[in-house]
Amino acid sequence: MPHEVQVRVRYEETDQMGVVYHSKYLHFFELGRTEAMRAAGMRYRDLEDEGVFLAVSEVGVRYLASARYDDLLTVRSRITAVGKARLRFDYEVAIEDGAPLVTGHTMLACVDENNRPRRLPPRVLELARSQLEV
Amino acid sequence: MPHEVQVRVRYEETDQMGVVYHSKYLHFFELGRTEAMRAAGMRYRDLEDEGVFLAVSEVGVRYLASARYDDLLTVRSRITAVGKARLRFDYEVAIEDGAPLVTGHTMLACVDENNRPRRLPPRVLELARSQLEV
Amino acid sequence: MPHEVQVRVRYEETDQMGVVYHSKYLHFFELGRTEAMRAAGMRYRDLEDEGVFLAVSEVGVRYLASARYDDLLTVRSRITAVGKARLRFDYEVAIEDGAPLVTGHTMLACVDENNRPRRLPPRVLELARSQLEV
Amino acid sequence: MPHEVQVRVRYEETDQMGVVYHSKYLHFFELGRTEAMRAAGMRYRDLEDEGVFLAVSEVGVRYLASARYDDLLTVRSRITAVGKARLRFDYEVAIEDGAPLVTGHTMLACVDENNRPRRLPPRVLELARSQLEV
Numbered sequence: 001m002p003h004e005v006q007v008r009v010r011y012e013e014t015d016q017m018g019v020v021y022h023s024k025y026l027h028f029f030e031l032g033r034t035e036a037m038r039a040a041g042m043r044y045r046d047l048e049d050e051g052v053f054l055a056v057s058e059v060g061v062r063y064l065a066s067a068r069y070d071d072l073l074t075v076r077s078r079i080t081a082v083g084k085a086r087l088r089f090d091y092e093v094a095i096e097d098g099a100p101l102v103t104g105h106t107m108l109a110c111v112d113e114n115n116r117p118r119r120l121p122p123r124v125l126e127l128a129r130s131q132l133e134v
Numbered sequence: 135m136p137h138e139v140q141v142r143v144r145y146e147e148t149d150q151m152g153v154v155y156h157s158k159y160l161h162f163f164e165l166g167r168t169e170a171m172r173a174a175g176m177r178y179r180d181l182e183d184e185g186v187f188l189a190v191s192e193v194g195v196r197y198l199a200s201a202r203y204d205d206l207l208t209v210r211s212r213i214t215a216v217g218k219a220r221l222r223f224d225y226e227v228a229i230e231d232g233a234p235l236v237t238g239h240t241m242l243a244c245v246d247e248n249n250r251p252r253r254l255p256p257r258v259l260e261l262a263r264s265q266l267e268v
Numbered sequence: 269m270p271h272e273v274q275v276r277v278r279y280e281e282t283d284q285m286g287v288v289y290h291s292k293y294l295h296f297f298e299l300g301r302t303e304a305m306r307a308a309g310m311r312y313r314d315l316e317d318e319g320v321f322l323a324v325s326e327v328g329v330r331y332l333a334s335a336r337y338d339d340l341l342t343v344r345s346r347i348t349a350v351g352k353a354r355l356r357f358d359y360e361v362a363i364e365d366g367a368p369l370v371t372g373h374t375m376l377a378c379v380d381e382n383n384r385p386r387r388l389p390p391r392v393l394e395l396a397r398s399q400l401e402v
Numbered sequence: 403m404p405h406e407v408q409v410r411v412r413y414e415e416t417d418q419m420g421v422v423y424h425s426k427y428l429h430f431f432e433l434g435r436t437e438a439m440r441a442a443g444m445r446y447r448d449l450e451d452e453g454v455f456l457a458v459s460e461v462g463v464r465y466l467a468s469a470r471y472d473d474l475l476t477v478r479s480r481i482t483a484v485g486k487a488r489l490r491f492d493y494e495v496a497i498e499d500g501a502p503l504v505t506g507h508t509m510l511a512c513v514d515e516n517n518r519p520r521r522l523p524p525r526v527l528e529l530a531r532s533q534l535e536v
């Protein structure tokens with residue numbers, strides 16, 4: 001079952017077509033995975049304090065319908081692949097409990113503070129894998 | 135040959151990893167296609183005035199290396215597919231004339247002012263196709 | 269008593285100094301007044317539907333200390349002046365219930381859908397004034 | 403005479419009122435002072451490499467008229483005050499060589515890499531003062 005978090009669309013996130021500008025969904029995805037990781041016991045802020053950084057290496061998004069100012073969006077996030085040095089999250093964004101407006105994924109590569117590839121710490125690897133099996 | 139435009143990285147576009155945040159490349163892609171369309175004689179601002187809107191329906195991005203504050207980036211854009219009601223652009227972002235840091239594409243769907251699908255105007259279709267053959 | 273709403277700092281909102289970039293506080297102010305107006309019975313989304321737009325005409329901000337990624341911020345907003353065609357909000361942003369990191373204000377001018385000055389509707393004027401007296 | 407730099411409004415910078423969202427002018431101010439400092443021989447990127455950071459401590463903006471998508475804006479920046487540990491810039495943003503749409507200022511406080519107050523290096527102080535006299 002995906003993790004869910006809600007977010008209200010800000011005026012700043014709209015554009016002159018009267019809808020949410022397409023890049024803003026990457027911020028909703030970031031919010032979704034931050035909260036999904038917190039809920040799973042691997043707070044991203046703590047990872048960085050331990051020298052574990054997750055850099056986005058790939059993004060894919062499909063836009064099916066538009067969100068508007070002040071809409072209350074639900075961001076559903078789940079871990080869909082776990083490697084020794086990377087994680088994949090898949091996302092859906094909907095208005096409240098409606099059909100997805102936008103779907104997407106991000107691949108995250110584990111790097112150290114100098115942006116060099118490194119392995120995920122064993123504890124994180126285990127927690128991430130346990131999410132996969134959910 | 136792709137259209138090229140340069141853009142200087144703003145401080146606002148960096149994040150606490152010290153590099154350009156991943157969503158910002160979608161803004162560089164927007165800049166790239168805006169200028170590529172202007173150069174090809176189909177200024178996007180004029181299209182909207184004629185009731186022709188191009189909504190992003192799909193995005194894909196691969197991040198190969200990082201850009202930093204104050205880097206002078208080159209955005210290379212080209213039209214890679216033209217349909218009756220859609221256009222695809224492919225992009226590369228590099229530091230000056232270096233190897234690509236980021237590659238990506240956007241699919242644009244033609245809609246009217248009420249966000250309903252419509253065909254590209256014949257003149258735009260022709261101009262876009264002529265870019266394809268370049 | 270000011271209206272309070274909480275917001276979690278996004279990674280996207282940080283910059284390479286490792287703190288929240290200064291323009292992002294204007295987004296927290298927007299969030300603050302949107303929720304303060306909703307709580308006071310004048311949902312901004314409904315105002316726009318009635319042809320009443322509030323355009324920012326002036327902004328002032330003082331930065332006393334920094335917020336960081338993943339901080340849970342409290343935005344305190346209150347209406348501090350009401351005119352026939354304008355509203356002033358004052359804001360404080362703090363980490364949870366701490367001392368203000370940032371203080372500021374925005375003046376909002378009431379305009380119609382063509383961006384021409386107009387008066388606030390009587391009901392909004394009354395609601396806004398009642399907030400002043402709180 | 404103020405330093406001038408041009409910037410084209412991005413679609414991303416518009417909101418559903420069809421104009422540039424108010425926080426975006428802080429990004430144009432950032433661009434203005436970055437280029438003004440480069441032109442004056444004190445590239446901000448180099449300052450940070452020397453451990454000299456300029457943190458925004460105060461912002462004021464007045465919005466007189468709106469900019470729109472694809473407008474070519476001129477940002478005029480000048481240094482209006484220089485202290486031992488701070489700099490003030492004033493800005494005007496106009497469409498090409500028109501009347502100002504937006505005016506504003508930022509106060510910048512000099513800090514070290516740990517965000518503690520420090521003095522401006524003598525060379526920067528001298529260069530900044532020489533700009534004042536222009």
